[in-house]
Amino acid sequence: DIQMTQSPSSLSASVGDRVTITCRASQSINRNLNWYQQKPGKAPKLLIYAASNLQSGVPSRFSGSGSGTDFTLTINSLQPEDFATYYCQQSYTTPLCSFGQGTKLDIK
Amino acid sequence: EVQLVQSGVEVRKPGESLKISCKGSGYSFTTYWVAWVRQMPGKGLEWMGIIYPGDSDTRYSPSFQGQVTISADKSINTAYLQWSSLKASDTAMYYCARHSNAKSDYWGQGTLVTVSS
Numbered sequence: 001d002i003q004m005t006q007s008p009s010s011l012s013a014s015v016g017d018r019v020t021i022t023c024r025a026s027q028s029i030n031r032n033l034n035w036y037q038q039k040p041g042k043a044p045k046l047l048i049y050a051a052s053n054l055q056s057g058v059p060s061r062f063s064g065s066g067s068g069t070d071f072t073l074t075i076n077s078l079q080p081e082d083f084a085t086y087y088c089q090q091s092y093t094t095p096l097c098s099f100g101q102g103t104k105l106d107i108k
Numbered sequence: 109e110v111q112l113v114q115s116g117v118e119v120r121k122p123g124e125s126l127k128i129s130c131k132g133s134g135y136s137f138t139t140y141w142v143a144w145v146r147q148m149p150g151k152g153l154e155w156m157g158i159i160y161p162g163d164s165d166t167r168y169s170p171s172f173q174g175q176v177t178i179s180a181d182k183s184i185n186t187a188y189l190q191w192s193s194l195k196a197s198d199t200a201m202y203y204c205a206r207h208s209n210a211k212s213d214y215w216g217q218g219t220l221v222t223v224s225s
Contacts, residue, residue: 001170034211036153043203043215044145044153055213087153091210095141095158096167102152 002026002090006100012108013078021073021103023088028068032092035064035073038102039084047086048073075105083107110134112142112204112216119222120194127190128219130204137185138162141207144178144189147218148200158207159187194223 003026013019023033031051036044046055048064051071061076075082088100115129130142143158157168161180168178180187187204202219205212 032210036212038153043218044205044212045215046211046213049209049211049213055211089153089155089212094210095143095160095207096169097143097155097207097210097212098169099153099155 002029002093002098004088004090004098004100006086006088006103008103009101010104010106012106014108015078015080017078019075019078019105021086021088021105023066023071023073023100025069025071025090025092029090029092031067032090032094033064033066033071034089034091035062036087036089037082037084038087044087080107110206110214112206112214114202114204114216114219117220117222119224121225122194122196122223124194124223125190125192126194126221127188128202128221130187130189130216132185132187132206135206138182142180142187143205143207143212144176144187145203145205145212146172146200147203153203156189156202161185161187194221196223196225199223 005024033051035048038044052064063074085104091097111133144156146154156172157178159166159178161182177190204216206214
Protein backbone atom coordinates (compact mmCIF):
# COMPACT_ATOMS: atom_id res chain seq x y z
CA ASP A 1 0.00 0.00 0.00
CA ILE A 2 1.11 3.54 -0.71
CA GLN A 3 0.92 5.74 2.39
CA MET A 4 0.28 9.45 2.05
CA THR A 5 1.44 11.79 4.81
CA GLN A 6 0.37 15.42 4.95
CA SER A 7 1.97 18.18 6.97
CA PRO A 8 1.06 20.04 8.94
CA SER A 9 -2.07 18.39 10.32
CA SER A 10 -3.44 21.80 11.19
CA LEU A 11 -2.53 25.32 10.31
CA SER A 12 -3.69 28.78 11.37
CA ALA A 13 -3.43 31.69 8.96
CA SER A 14 -4.93 35.09 8.24
CA VAL A 15 -6.84 36.43 5.26
CA GLY A 16 -4.31 37.55 2.68
CA ASP A 17 -1.59 35.09 3.78
CA ARG A 18 0.18 32.61 1.52
CA VAL A 19 0.06 29.06 2.83
CA THR A 20 1.70 25.83 1.76
CA ILE A 21 0.59 22.29 2.57
CA THR A 22 2.86 19.34 1.93
CA CYS A 23 2.04 15.75 0.98
CA ARG A 24 4.61 12.97 0.92
CA ALA A 25 4.13 9.52 -0.61
CA SER A 26 5.79 6.39 0.75
CA GLN A 27 7.04 5.57 -2.76
CA SER A 28 7.26 7.39 -6.05
CA ILE A 29 3.87 8.14 -7.58
CA ASN A 30 5.19 10.21 -10.50
CA ARG A 31 2.71 13.08 -10.80
CA ASN A 32 -0.37 11.06 -9.85
CA LEU A 33 -1.47 13.34 -7.05
CA ASN A 34 -4.72 15.24 -6.56
CA TRP A 35 -5.81 17.83 -4.00
CA TYR A 36 -9.31 18.27 -2.54
CA GLN A 37 -10.96 20.86 -0.34
CA GLN A 38 -13.66 19.90 2.13
CA LYS A 39 -15.80 22.31 4.12
CA PRO A 40 -17.80 21.19 7.17
CA GLY A 41 -20.88 19.21 6.24
CA LYS A 42 -20.00 19.23 2.53
CA ALA A 43 -18.59 16.76 0.06
CA PRO A 44 -14.95 17.12 -0.99
CA LYS A 45 -14.23 19.29 -4.03
CA LEU A 46 -11.45 18.62 -6.53
CA LEU A 47 -8.97 21.51 -6.72
CA ILE A 48 -5.82 20.21 -8.43
CA TYR A 49 -5.23 17.04 -10.47
CA ALA A 50 -2.08 15.40 -11.78
CA ALA A 51 0.00 17.42 -9.30
CA SER A 52 -0.34 20.83 -10.92
CA ASN A 53 -3.44 21.07 -13.10
CA LEU A 54 -6.15 23.42 -11.89
CA GLN A 55 -9.64 21.92 -12.05
CA SER A 56 -12.12 23.99 -14.05
CA GLY A 57 -13.72 26.74 -12.00
CA VAL A 58 -11.10 26.72 -9.23
CA PRO A 59 -9.56 30.13 -8.49
CA SER A 60 -6.02 30.68 -9.74
CA ARG A 61 -4.76 31.46 -6.22
CA PHE A 62 -4.60 27.68 -5.79
CA SER A 63 -1.59 25.92 -7.26
CA GLY A 64 0.12 22.58 -6.95
CA SER A 65 3.61 21.31 -7.60
CA GLY A 66 5.83 18.29 -7.12
CA SER A 67 6.58 14.87 -8.51
CA GLY A 68 7.88 11.55 -7.27
CA THR A 69 7.26 11.52 -3.53
CA ASP A 70 6.96 15.19 -2.52
CA PHE A 71 4.10 17.53 -3.40
CA THR A 72 2.81 20.91 -2.30
CA LEU A 73 -0.47 22.79 -2.43
CA THR A 74 -0.08 26.55 -2.26
CA ILE A 75 -2.83 29.06 -1.66
CA ASN A 76 -1.91 32.65 -2.44
CA SER A 77 -3.75 35.51 -0.78
CA LEU A 78 -6.07 33.46 1.44
CA GLN A 79 -9.74 34.33 1.21
CA PRO A 80 -12.35 33.74 3.94
CA GLU A 81 -13.90 30.91 1.92
CA ASP A 82 -10.58 29.02 1.81
CA PHE A 83 -10.70 28.01 5.47
CA ALA A 84 -11.39 24.30 5.20
CA THR A 85 -9.70 20.91 5.36
CA TYR A 86 -7.45 19.87 2.49
CA TYR A 87 -6.66 16.31 1.41
CA CYS A 88 -4.15 14.90 -1.01
CA GLN A 89 -4.97 11.72 -2.93
CA GLN A 90 -2.58 9.42 -4.77
CA SER A 91 -3.97 7.97 -7.98
CA TYR A 92 -0.86 6.07 -9.02
CA THR A 93 -2.66 2.84 -8.20
CA THR A 94 -5.93 3.95 -9.81
CA PRO A 95 -8.68 2.84 -9.78
CA LEU A 96 -7.75 2.10 -6.16
CA CYS A 97 -6.50 5.31 -4.56
CA SER A 98 -5.69 6.56 -1.09
CA PHE A 99 -5.85 9.87 0.77
CA GLY A 100 -3.60 11.72 3.14
CA GLN A 101 -4.92 12.31 6.64
CA GLY A 102 -5.94 15.89 5.92
CA THR A 103 -4.78 19.39 6.87
CA LYS A 104 -7.21 21.67 8.67
CA LEU A 105 -6.72 25.32 7.80
CA ASP A 106 -8.36 27.74 10.18
CA ILE A 107 -8.39 31.44 10.86
CA LYS A 108 -5.69 32.85 13.11
CA GLU B 109 -24.94 18.91 -15.71
CA VAL B 110 -23.16 15.99 -14.05
CA GLN B 111 -24.84 14.99 -10.78
CA LEU B 112 -24.51 12.16 -8.30
CA VAL B 113 -27.49 11.98 -5.95
CA GLN B 114 -27.27 9.70 -2.95
CA SER B 115 -29.99 8.13 -0.86
CA GLY B 116 -30.98 9.63 2.46
CA VAL B 117 -30.03 9.27 6.11
CA GLU B 118 -30.14 5.75 7.52
CA VAL B 119 -30.43 4.61 11.15
CA ARG B 120 -29.96 0.92 11.82
CA LYS B 121 -29.24 -1.47 14.66
CA PRO B 122 -26.11 -3.61 14.88
CA GLY B 123 -26.49 -6.81 12.89
CA GLU B 124 -28.97 -5.34 10.41
CA SER B 125 -28.35 -5.12 6.68
CA LEU B 126 -28.31 -1.97 4.58
CA LYS B 127 -27.95 -0.89 0.97
CA ILE B 128 -27.38 2.75 0.04
CA SER B 129 -27.44 4.18 -3.45
CA CYS B 130 -25.84 6.73 -5.73
CA LYS B 131 -27.63 7.76 -8.92
CA GLY B 132 -25.66 9.38 -11.70
CA SER B 133 -27.04 11.75 -14.32
CA GLY B 134 -25.78 14.14 -16.95
CA TYR B 135 -23.08 11.82 -18.26
CA SER B 136 -22.57 8.33 -19.66
CA PHE B 137 -22.86 6.29 -16.45
CA THR B 138 -21.38 3.14 -17.96
CA THR B 139 -18.08 4.72 -19.02
CA TYR B 140 -16.85 6.16 -15.71
CA TRP B 141 -15.81 4.47 -12.49
CA VAL B 142 -17.86 5.19 -9.35
CA ALA B 143 -15.96 5.15 -6.06
CA TRP B 144 -17.19 4.93 -2.47
CA VAL B 145 -15.44 6.91 0.27
CA ARG B 146 -15.98 6.66 4.02
CA GLN B 147 -15.63 9.50 6.51
CA MET B 148 -16.03 8.53 10.12
CA PRO B 149 -17.14 11.26 12.56
CA GLY B 150 -14.43 13.90 12.85
CA LYS B 151 -12.00 11.88 10.72
CA GLY B 152 -10.48 11.88 7.26
CA LEU B 153 -11.41 10.36 3.93
CA GLU B 154 -10.97 6.63 3.29
CA TRP B 155 -11.16 5.04 -0.17
CA MET B 156 -13.38 1.96 0.16
CA GLY B 157 -13.65 0.62 -3.35
CA ILE B 158 -14.78 1.32 -6.85
CA ILE B 159 -16.91 -0.11 -9.65
CA TYR B 160 -17.01 0.30 -13.42
CA PRO B 161 -20.73 0.09 -14.21
CA GLY B 162 -20.09 -0.80 -17.84
CA ASP B 163 -18.86 -4.28 -16.98
CA SER B 164 -19.25 -4.34 -13.16
CA ASP B 165 -15.47 -4.61 -12.64
CA THR B 166 -15.17 -4.00 -8.89
CA ARG B 167 -12.10 -3.38 -6.73
CA TYR B 168 -11.87 -3.08 -2.96
CA SER B 169 -9.27 -1.44 -0.75
CA PRO B 170 -7.75 -4.11 1.52
CA SER B 171 -9.34 -2.65 4.66
CA PHE B 172 -12.82 -2.99 3.19
CA GLN B 173 -12.53 -6.28 1.29
CA GLY B 174 -15.13 -8.67 2.70
CA GLN B 175 -16.73 -5.95 4.82
CA VAL B 176 -18.96 -4.36 2.19
CA THR B 177 -20.29 -5.10 -1.29
CA ILE B 178 -20.27 -2.63 -4.15
CA SER B 179 -22.60 -3.14 -7.08
CA ALA B 180 -24.28 -1.22 -9.87
CA ASP B 181 -27.42 -1.37 -12.00
CA LYS B 182 -26.54 0.31 -15.26
CA SER B 183 -30.15 0.18 -16.46
CA ILE B 184 -31.01 2.83 -13.86
CA ASN B 185 -27.59 4.55 -13.63
CA THR B 186 -27.21 3.64 -9.97
CA ALA B 187 -24.34 2.34 -7.86
CA TYR B 188 -24.79 0.70 -4.48
CA LEU B 189 -22.89 0.09 -1.27
CA GLN B 190 -24.22 -2.60 1.02
CA TRP B 191 -23.59 -4.30 4.32
CA SER B 192 -24.93 -7.68 5.40
CA SER B 193 -24.38 -7.15 9.13
CA LEU B 194 -23.74 -3.63 10.36
CA LYS B 195 -21.50 -2.77 13.29
CA ALA B 196 -21.43 0.36 15.41
CA SER B 197 -18.06 1.15 13.81
CA ASP B 198 -19.83 1.50 10.41
CA THR B 199 -21.32 4.77 11.65
CA ALA B 200 -20.04 7.34 9.16
CA MET B 201 -20.79 9.57 6.22
CA TYR B 202 -20.45 7.73 2.92
CA TYR B 203 -19.74 9.54 -0.33
CA CYS B 204 -19.83 8.30 -3.89
CA ALA B 205 -17.68 9.99 -6.50
CA ARG B 206 -17.22 9.75 -10.25
CA HIS B 207 -13.64 8.76 -10.95
CA SER B 208 -12.24 9.51 -14.38
CA ASN B 209 -8.71 9.94 -15.69
CA ALA B 210 -7.31 9.23 -12.23
CA LYS B 211 -9.26 11.93 -10.43
CA SER B 212 -12.54 12.06 -8.50
CA ASP B 213 -14.18 14.98 -10.20
CA TYR B 214 -17.84 14.86 -9.11
CA TRP B 215 -19.14 13.83 -5.72
CA GLY B 216 -22.50 12.93 -4.25
CA GLN B 217 -23.85 14.87 -1.30
CA GLY B 218 -23.15 12.03 1.12
CA THR B 219 -25.29 9.51 3.01
CA LEU B 220 -25.10 9.51 6.80
CA VAL B 221 -25.33 6.02 8.29
CA THR B 222 -25.83 5.66 12.04
CA VAL B 223 -25.62 2.23 13.65
CA SER B 224 -26.79 2.16 17.23
CA SER B 225 -28.66 -0.17 19.52
